Amino acid sequence: MQWEIVIGLEIHAQLTTASKIFSGSATTFGAEPNIQASLIDLGMPGTLPVLNKQAVRNAVKFGLAIDAQIGTTNVFARKNYFYPDLPKGYQISQMDLPIVGKGFIDITLDDGSIKRVGVTRAHLEEDAGKSLHEDFHGMSGIDLNRAGTPLLEIVSEPDMRSAKEAVAYAKTIHSLVRYLGICDGNMAEGSLRCDCNVSIRPKGQEEFGTRCEIKNVNSFRFIEKAINTEVQRQIELIEDGGKVVQETRLYDPNKDETRSMRSKEEANDYRYFPDPDLLPIIIEAAFIEEVRGELPELPQQKRERFQREFGLSVYDASVLSASREMADYFEEVQKVCTDAKLAANWVMGELSSLLNKEGLDIEQSPVSGSQLGKMLLRIKDNTISGKIAKMVFEAMAAGKGDADAIIKSQGLEQVTDSNAIENMLDEVLAANAGQVQQYRDSDEAKRGKMFGFFVGQAMKASKGKANPQQVNELLRRKLED
Amino acid sequence: MHDKTLAALSQALQSKTISSVELTQHYLQRIEQFDQTLNSYITVTADLALEQAKAADARIAAGSATPLTGIPLAHKDLFCTQGVRTSCGSKMLDNFIAPYESTVTARFIEAGAVTLGKTNLDEFAMGSSTESSFYGPTRNPWDTERVPGGSSGGSAAAVAARLCAGATGTDTGGSIRQPAGFTALTGLKPTYGRVSRWGMIAYASSLDQGGPMARTAEDCAIMMQVMAGFDAKDSTSVDEPVSNYTAELNAPLKGLRIGLPKEYFASGLDAATADAIHAAVKQFQTLGAEIKEISLPNAELAIPAYYVIAPAEASSNLSRFDGVRFGYRCENPSDLTDLYKRSRGEGFGDEVKRRIMVGAYALSAGYYDAYYLQAQKIRRLIKNDFLAAYEQVDVILCPTSPTPPFKIGEKIDDPVSLYLTDIYTITANLAGVPGIALPAGFAQGLPLGMQLLGPYFSEARLLNIAHQYQQVTDWHHRAPAGY
Numbered sequence: 001m002q003w004e005i006v007i008g009l010e011i012h013a014q015l016t017t018a019s020k021i022f023s024g025s026a027t028t029f030g031a032e033p034n035i036q037a038s039l040i041d042l043g044m045p046g047t048l049p050v051l052n053k054q055a056v057r058n059a060v061k062f063g064l065a066i067d068a069q070i071g072t073t074n075v076f077a078r079k080n081y082f083y084p085d086l087p088k089g090y091q092i093s094q095m096d097l098p099i100v101g102k103g104f105i106d107i108t109l110d111d112g113s114i115k116r117v118g119v120t121r122a123h124l125e126e127d128a129g130k131s132l133h134e135d136f137h138g139m140s141g142i143d144l145n146r147a148g149t150p151l152l153e154i155v156s157e158p159d160m161r162s163a164k165e166a167v168a169y170a171k172t173i174h175s176l177v178r179y180l181g182i183c184d185g186n187m188a189e190g191s192l193r194c195d196c197n198v199s200i201r202p203k204g205q206e207e208f209g210t211r212c213e214i215k216n217v218n219s220f221r222f223i224e225k226a227i228n229t230e231v232q233r234q235i236e237l238i239e240d241g242g243k244v245v246q247e248t249r250l251y252d253p254n255k256d257e258t259r260s261m262r263s264k265e266e267a268n269d270y271r272y273f274p275d276p277d278l279l280p281i282i283i284e285a286a287f288i289e290e291v292r293g294e295l296p297e298l299p300q301q302k303r304e305r306f307q308r309e310f311g312l313s314v315y316d317a318s319v320l321s322a323s324r325e326m327a328d329y330f331e332e333v334q335k336v337c338t339d340a341k342l343a344a345n346w347v348m349g350e351l352s353s354l355l356n357k358e359g360l361d362i363e364q365s366p367v368s369g370s371q372l373g374k375m376l377l378r379i380k381d382n383t384i385s386g387k388i389a390k391m392v393f394e395a396m397a398a399g400k401g402d403a404d405a406i407i408k409s410q411g412l413e414q415v416t417d418s419n420a421i422e423n424m425l426d427e428v429l430a431a432n433a434g435q436v437q438q439y440r441d442s443d444e445a446k447r448g449k450m451f452g453f454f455v456g457q458a459m460k461a462s463k464g465k466a467n468p469q470q471v472n473e474l475l476r477r478k479l480e481d
Numbered sequence: 482m483h484d485k486t487l488a489a490l491s492q493a494l495q496s497k498t499i500s501s502v503e504l505t506q507h508y509l510q511r512i513e514q515f516d517q518t519l520n521s522y523i524t525v526t527a528d529l530a531l532e533q534a535k536a537a538d539a540r541i542a543a544g545s546a547t548p549l550t551g552i553p554l555a556h557k558d559l560f561c562t563q564g565v566r567t568s569c570g571s572k573m574l575d576n577f578i579a580p581y582e583s584t585v586t587a588r589f590i591e592a593g594a595v596t597l598g599k600t601n602l603d604e605f606a607m608g609s610s611t612e613s614s615f616y617g618p619t620r621n622p623w624d625t626e627r628v629p630g631g632s633s634g635g636s637a638a639a640v641a642a643r644l645c646a647g648a649t650g651t652d653t654g655g656s657i658r659q660p661a662g663f664t665a666l667t668g669l670k671p672t673y674g675r676v677s678r679w680g681m682i683a684y685a686s687s688l689d690q691g692g693p694m695a696r697t698a699e700d701c702a703i704m705m706q707v708m709a710g711f712d713a714k715d716s717t718s719v720d721e722p723v724s725n726y727t728a729e730l731n732a733p734l735k736g737l738r739i740g741l742p743k744e745y746f747a748s749g750l751d752a753a754t755a756d757a758i759h760a761a762v763k764q765f766q767t768l769g770a771e772i773k774e775i776s777l778p779n780a781e782l783a784i785p786a787y788y789v790i791a792p793a794e795a796s797s798n799l800s801r802f803d804g805v806r807f808g809y810r811c812e813n814p815s816d817l818t819d820l821y822k823r824s825r826g827e828g829f830g831d832e833v834k835r836r837i838m839v840g841a842y843a844l845s846a847g848y849y850d851a852y853y854l855q856a857q858k859i860r861r862l863i864k865n866d867f868l869a870a871y872e873q874v875d876v877i878l879c880p881t882s883p884t885p886p887f888k889i890g891e892k893i894d895d896p897v898s899l900y901l902t903d904i905y906t907i908t909a910n911l912a913g914v915p916g917i918a919l920p921a922g923f924a925q926g927l928p929l930g931m932q933l934l935g936p937y938f939s940e941a942r943l944l945n946i947a948h949q950y951q952q953v954t955d956w957h958h959r960a961p962a963g964y
Contacts, residue, residue, distance in 0.1 A: 039580065039581055042806055043801040043806065044561075044580065044581070044807070045561065045567070045569070045574070045577070045579075045682040045683075045801065045802075045807075046559075046560075046561045046567075046579075046581075046583060046678075046679065046680040046681055046682045046683070047679070047680075048678060048679055048714060048715050048716065048717075049716065050713065050714060050715075050716050051716065078797050080796075080797050080800060080844070082800065082803060082821055084803075084805050084817065087801060087805075087806060088800065088801045089797070089799075089800020089801050089803060090797050090800055142805070142806075269845050269846045271796075271797070271841060271844035271845055271846075271849075272844075272849075273793060273794075273797070273844050273849070273853060276685075276686035276687035276717075276794055277683075277686050277716060277717065278716050278717075279716060279717060
């Protein structure tokens with residue numbers, strides 16, 4: 001049987017606000033346990049929540065960026081359940097009237113095609129604290145520093161059809177929230193967390209299969225692995241005559257398996273109702289327009305501009321616009337060297353592999369955008385060849401200064417003087433007289449293969465500095481003589 | 482000293498006829514003398530009170546006193562008071578020392594008032610008789626076999642027995658007005674949002690409202706001046722200018738239109754109470770008011786709606802009492818579920834558990850629409866009834882409860898009959914409008930109460946009308962025998 005995979009994601013993005021969503025406590029990650037927990041965060045009797053406007057602003061930004069309707073009347077609801085790291089016994093969230101309505105986002109797939117994924121809604125809520133189960137000798141520790149951190153829960157439509165698409169969607173959301181400056185996207189610190197709803201159905205069937213929700217998957221790699229593992233489990237289950245049961249599952253990356261956490265029957269009845277401590281929040285049209293005015297150029301707009309202005313492919317434009325920092329870097333290189341394609345090749349090639357190797361983010365790059373751009377100018381004006389450029393780039397990365405200084409101090413200028421090249425070639429040919437004879441005795445096909453040998457020898461003799469085009473041209477002429 | 486009203490005590494303090502320390506000592510001595518029987522206080526803060534009294538005397542001497550500087554007050558024990566146990570009348574919070582000050586008590590402290598202690602209440606304010614308190618029932622000084630009403634029964638009994646000059650109460654379904662009526666006091670339930678709820682331990686958040694309980698409307702006006710006002714820490718607090726309550730007390734009542742809702746004088750109302758109110762109507766007419774019969778057609782729906790909405794909110798508000806961070810924790814819990822079950826099972830009393838269960842049920846999947854949503858619709862209808870009524874009249878006059886104070890234990894095993902004692906007070910909470918209760922007479926030595934309900938933010942007018950009535954009557958000056 002051919003199975004079709006159906007995936008929807010719920011992404012929780014912690015909003016970067018100075019203080020919590022309903023209290024004045026700081027939201028900094030990694031502080032000593034419970035020092036960022038105020039009376040309100042502790043759920044002290046008699047305390048009351050006051051909404052942080054910045055969280056609303058951030059959510060509206062997101063809504064505008066995905067072309068969604070902004071909910072003008074916003075109601076906060078209480079989601080009731082007991083857990084030690086949930087101090088009030090309820091989480092303040094949104095149910096019926098979320099701040100962000102239906103929208104969409106375009107994702108770029110590996111083959112360069114674009115797919116539109118629907119966003120059902122996004123709503124504001126408060127994060128819970130953390131339960132710490134180690135180091136307490138049979139008891140649990142509670143850290144409420146995180147309790148009350150603003151979250152935007154972004155719920156997608158079940159539009160993804162493979163784990164790769166799900167990852168592409170998650171990466172696009174990740175990129176978008178960072179572009180907007182509303183979430184730092186640090187998945188290791190839990191700033192962006194993902195629940196994956198996975199089901200399968202026979203290809204061609206319209207009706208959805210029963211879904212399982214994999215909770216709290218915290219890296220792109222694990223999203224892909226968890227989904228694939230879960231899909232495999234569901235296929236095997238059904239093909240063995242079993243039935244998928246709607247439930248919440250946990251992914252264990254060590255064993256690469258998903259395990260049942262609780263079934264639908266065991267699921268809490270959250271007894272949602274409007275929080276009487278918070279009046280409905282009315283968002284005025286003027287506020288929405290004000291926020292719209294603050295929106296930066298978004299990844300999709302940037303990608304389209306890169307394609308249009310610079311003639312880049314969808315794929316290159318997508319890679320280069322994936323993060324604001326990457327895009328800014330690329331544009332800096334492009335501005336200096338005025339050759340978008342050359343800039344794109346170097347940013348996606350040498351620079352990316354350098355950063356990968358060193359484990360650096362682009363904003364930590366040892367070679368600045370303008371440094372790289374200036375070096376590319378030297379390629380363009382034939383001062384250095386592409387091959388020499390790689391040496392210059394490495395020297396720049398090692399902190400040996402700008403391209404021009406390196407080229408000068410190491411004598412890397414390309415030799416373009418034809419007399420000098422001719423002299424050098426004469427020497428090379430004289431030193432390889434046997435091969436020259438062989439070449440001349442051969443047919444056209446064989447000659448083609450042998451020609452490379454002489455180019456190699458010539459470049460070696462010039463220490464790579466001879467202009468390759470001139471070498472080619474002069475060498476061919478000499479060998480034909 | 483204790484026979485003086487708060488206003489009179491204020492003048493005596495300002496003119497240095499008495500000192501706050503003397504006055505405070507006097508009240509502390511009276512508490513010592515009478516409260517064994519009455520049980521109106523859960524906690525008496527004698528040391529704190531004397532310290533505050535000393536500071537108040539210094540402030541009066543320095544000439545920077547407010548009308549409340551040096552006045553000994555008591556606070557319902559659900560206002561958080563920093564460093565002082567705040568119990569809500571529950572075993573659950575018997576060990577809870579509040580780490581912060583509620584806005585209401587903070588404002589009294591700032592004004593220089595003295596805190597004598599924390600008064601008894603129905604557990605978590607859930608009740609109409611102050612019998613469900615973990616600390617035992619409070620007795621009505623007018624007849625110690627009878628309840629003082631509730632849930633602010635401790636405050637009512639303390640003021641009525643002259644064990645403080647005035648007290649704070651809270652009113653979710655009548656918890657200021659009904660006990661005021663049962664003890665011949667004046668008590669004001671302000672417009673929802675007029676008094677900050679910060680630090681006031683929630684029973685039903687959309688209905689709870691703090692207010693003053695004192696001997697006279699004038700006393701209530703003095704207290705209200707301090708309690709009212711916007712508070713950024715309470716999102717439901719309303720940013721509306723505060724009237725000068727005392728300045729408006731003396732406005733004449735000529736042309737005042739008073740409405741009598743026919744539904745409130747139908748069957749079930751005690752005859753003596755009805756007579757007392759009709760006598761009051763005559764007084765108001767003499768004062769220049771016009772009387773008109775009006776209708777609040779949805780009034781009969783108020784009790785069922787209230788007993789869905791209030792428990793629903795309570796079921797959620799009381800979830801934080803889980804034995805984890807504060808309050809009662811059971812001994813040796815075997816695991817998390819056991820900790821929750823036994824801490825809550827042992828920490829809460831029966832009435833609280835009953836309301837949590839009713840509320841959780843009303844909010845649960847499949848029942849929400851039939852109960853909670855339906856109740857909210859009724860709430861809107863009741864609000865509309867009031868809005869329509871206020872197009873015809875300025876205020877509404879009606880009883881505070883169907884009967885005079887009942888005996889302790891009389892209704893405790895019949896929750897529904899107890900719920901029905903709030904039948905006249907609950908509508909104002911559902912609509913959010915203000916109401917003032919004041920004494921209307923006595924029957925067989927027991928106080929009879931009446932209330933005036935007004936439009937949103939009409940507290941000044943309500944205090945004014947009550948004050949004018951008290952200028953021509955003396956019910957409010959009568960003291961229970963022996964106090």
